[in-house]
Amino acid sequence: MTLLESVQSPADLKRLEHGELTRLADEIRTFLVDKVSRTGGHLGPNLGVVELTLAVHRVFDSPRDAVVFDTGHQAYVHKIVTGRRDGFDGLRTKGGLSGYPSRAESEHDLVENSHASTALSYADGLSRAFQLRDARRHVVAVVGDGALTGGMCWEALNNIAADQDRPVVIVVNDNGRSYSPTIGGLADHLAALRLRPGYEKALESGRRALQQTPVVGKPLYAALHAAKRGIKDALSPQIMFEDLGLKYLGPVDGHDLRALEAALHRAKAFGGPVIVHAVTRKGNGYAPAENHEADQMHATDAMDPVTGEPLVAKKTSWTSVFSQELVKLGAEREDLVAITAAMRGPTGLQPFADAFPERSFDVGIAEQHALTSAAGMAMGGLHPVVAVYATFLNRAFDQLLMDVALHRQPVTVVLDRAGITGSDGASHNGMWDMSILGVVPGIRVAAPRDAVTLREELREAVAVSDGPTVLRFSKGGVIPELPAVERVGQVDVLRRGESRDVLLVAVGAFAKLGVAAAERLADQGIGVTVVDPRWVTPVPTELVGMAAEHRLVVTVEDGGRHGGFGWALAAALRDADVDVPLRDLGVPQRFLDHASRDEVLAELGLTAQDVARRVTGWAAGLLGDTSVDEAALPAAEDADHR
Numbered sequence: 001m002t003l004l005e006s007v008q009s010p011a012d013l014k015r016l017e018h019g020e021l022t023r024l025a026d027e028i029r030t031f032l033v034d035k036v037s038r039t040g041g042h043l044g045p046n047l048g049v050v051e052l053t054l055a056v057h058r059v060f061d062s063p064r065d066a067v068v069f070d071t072g073h074q075a076y077v078h079k080i081v082t083g084r085r086d087g088f089d090g091l092r093t094k095g096g097l098s099g100y101p102s103r104a105e106s107e108h109d110l111v112e113n114s115h116a117s118t119a120l121s122y123a124d125g126l127s128r129a130f131q132l133r134d135a136r137r138h139v140v141a142v143v144g145d146g147a148l149t150g151g152m153c154w155e156a157l158n159n160i161a162a163d164q165d166r167p168v169v170i171v172v173n174d175n176g177r178s179y180s181p182t183i184g185g186l187a188d189h190l191a192a193l194r195l196r197p198g199y200e201k202a203l204e205s206g207r208r209a210l211q212q213t214p215v216v217g218k219p220l221y222a223a224l225h226a227a228k229r230g231i232k233d234a235l236s237p238q239i240m241f242e243d244l245g246l247k248y249l250g251p252v253d254g255h256d257l258r259a260l261e262a263a264l265h266r267a268k269a270f271g272g273p274v275i276v277h278a279v280t281r282k283g284n285g286y287a288p289a290e291n292h293e294a295d296q297m298h299a300t301d302a303m304d305p306v307t308g309e310p311l312v313a314k315k316t317s318w319t320s321v322f323s324q325e326l327v328k329l330g331a332e333r334e335d336l337v338a339i340t341a342a343m344r345g346p347t348g349l350q351p352f353a354d355a356f357p358e359r360s361f362d363v364g365i366a367e368q369h370a371l372t373s374a375a376g377m378a379m380g381g382l383h384p385v386v387a388v389y390a391t392f393l394n395r396a397f398d399q400l401l402m403d404v405a406l407h408r409q410p411v412t413v414v415l416d417r418a419g420i421t422g423s424d425g426a427s428h429n430g431m432w433d434m435s436i437l438g439v440v441p442g443i444r445v446a447a448p449r450d451a452v453t454l455r456e457e458l459r460e461a462v463a464v465s466d467g468p469t470v471l472r473f474s475k476g477g478v479i480p481e482l483p484a485v486e487r488v489g490q491v492d493v494l495r496r497g498e499s500r501d502v503l504l505v506a507v508g509a510f511a512k513l514g515v516a517a518a519e520r521l522a523d524q525g526i527g528v529t530v531v532d533p534r535w536v537t538p539v540p541t542e543l544v545g546m547a548a549e550h551r552l553v554v555t556v557e558d559g560g561r562h563g564g565f566g567w568a569l570a571a572a573l574r575d576a577d578v579d580v581p582l583r584d585l586g587v588p589q590r591f592l593d594h595a596s597r598d599e600v601l602a603e604l605g606l607t608a609q610d611v612a613r614r615v616t617g618w619a620a621g622l623l624g625d626t627s628v629d630e631a632a633l634p635a636a637e638d639a640d641h642r
């Protein structure tokens with residue numbers, strides 16, 4: 001039996017000697033590369049926290065002590081040592097292990113939300129609860145240097161530091177990177193600390209030497225200890241944390257188990273808020289990750305475990321089309337600037353940064369700041385393009401509403417990963433953006449259906465000078481072109497119905513799905529006109545006229561039904577007294593378990609076949625004159641919704 005097979009719980013870890021722990025760490029790294037190279041996942045971050053996670057679980061007593069991981073993408077080792085090693089063949093797959101902590105999987109897991117910079121707020125809350133309910137329980141929050149650039153962390157630190165009696169241990173996992181090197185003053189501060197390795201060791205050995213010196217030793221130590229503050233001022237800049245009221249321990253080598261355990265034992269014994277600054281390396285122990293320039297394999301697809309090369313060539317993505325067009329626009333418009341929240345690579349802004357470095361800004365994992373800073377840039381005469389994943393816009397809603405829209409500032413927000421993303425689980429699906437954007441006065445939201453309309457609508461968006469514009473598109477391979485047969489006003493007609501039974505309004509990438517469903521329905525004698533609104537907010541007025549010419553309106557969107565496009569169109573029809581039945585298809589108001597995008601869409605009935613079935617049923621019921629044998633509908637197609 002390997003050591004890895006012998007560890008089913010943290011208790012098993014505590015029985016191991018240090019030599020065994022070093023072997024176990026090696027076995028875990030081999031295991032991670034073997035498994036994640038098959039399934040894909042966050043290989044780099046997890047290779048970087050092997051020793052750190054082992055040390056936390058040896059010093060503290062999860063689940064009695066609460067262990068919280070910020071963002072949660074670095075919790076694979078935590079899962080391995082809490083009895084879930086056997087689940088890694090199904091990592092991030094339907095019914096398999098989640099790629100993030102999961103309360104349903106284990107009592108050791110607390111936070112499932114993969115949005116960064118929340119761990120310290122949970123730690124504040126948990127420690128307040130323990131203070132009232134069971135003061136012997138500790139809270140340990142593992143937070144990355146990237147996550148620390150998020151504002152919530154500082155709101156939490158302000159609260160944690162206010163109470164010196166709450167035993168909150170904050171383990172800063174400092175690998176110097178989010179995807180790319182972490183930016184900002186804090187990052188520089190941490191880097192400065194990293195550059196003073198062994199600060200604690202120096203103090204420790206000095207203390208020991210003085211205390212063993214007869215007669216003068218102890219008083220001299222006492223004097224020096226009192227002067228330590230001055231020494232710290234002079235010798236190391238962690239005074240920032242201590243000025244905040246947080247004891248600081250570190251920097252500690254985050255791959256040295258003994259050093260980590262010693263620091264964590266000191267932190268545990270301290271009994272108040274304390275930072276343990278662990279210096280780690282993303283991808284540690286696996287050369288293809290350590291040497292992966294862009295992001296040290298932050299998030300990888302299935303790959304060759306030896307070379308680290310992807311096994312499947314990437315299709316042309318929505319992101320790459322956006323990226324290329326933005327560079328062209330940047331050459332045409334000197335007022336155009338690009339803002340990322342620590343995701344320059346994944347959101348396609350790197351080429352723009354390469355071409356126009358002085359017009360490219362990385363604000364850290366700080367979407368709220370990104371939006372309001374963009375409002376400031378716009379007030380200063382620029383046209384910012386802020387690129388974020390759709391789900392992360394949730395965090396910056398108030399800034400978009402009250403800092404950008406209220407002041408009618410020309411900011412373009414580009415939402416990548418809009419719609420169902422799937423394998424990253426519930427908090428990553430871009431399913432809320434159209435619902436929340438629908439309430440923003442003066443905003444304009446576009447949902448391109450293919451590469452051609454993405455380029456077109458991006459240009460239309462940055463041409464708007466009197467308010468915010470938004471573009472939203474899916475994860476993955478882009479539809480090269482889905483041509484329109486006609487453009488009515490700003491609405492593209494993709495297919496004219498043989499009769500005017502149904503107007504099918506398909507939003508964004510679902511245009512292809514809409515056309516496929518219409519073809520199926522035509523075979524059943526149901527005439528379906530398919531249109532792409534292009535700009536979904538405000539609802540195009542042309543749609544009201546088109547609806548009035550049909551007997552049934554159906555909308556389909558890769559976004560939440562509640563407050564989504566379908567609901568907005570229904571309201572527009574009501575306001576115009578157009579009394580045509582409307583049925584809306586979209587993502588239900590549920591947190592969706594992880595699975596592939598196609599599996600989730602199939603589960604939700606958002607496939608061409610399912611849409612055709614639903615419309616058939618409605619047509620039969622509402623239109624009365626179409627008796628269709630649903631069983632006669634052709635078999636399910638390959639689930640290609642892109």
Ligand SMILES: Cc1ncc(C[n+]2csc(CCOP(=O)(O)OP(=O)(O)O)c2C)c(N)n1
Nearest residue numbers: 045114115116144145146147177178342392
């Ligand atoms: C609010 C939010 N914005 C962006 C992301 C995307 N994201 C996931 S992990 C990550 C980098 C995290 O860096 P760090 O906290 O240093 O952890 P590391 O991966 O380096 O261990 C980012 C930007 C996110 N999860 N949440």
Ligand SMILES: CC(=O)[C@@H](O)[C@H](O)COP(=O)(O)O
Nearest residue numbers: 071073114299346417424475
């Ligand atoms: C943890 C996190 O938020 C990101 O790493 C995310 O998992 C990346 O998603 P994509 O793989 O879609 O870029």
Ligand SMILES: [Mg+2]
Nearest residue numbers: 144145146177
């Ligand atoms: Mg980091």
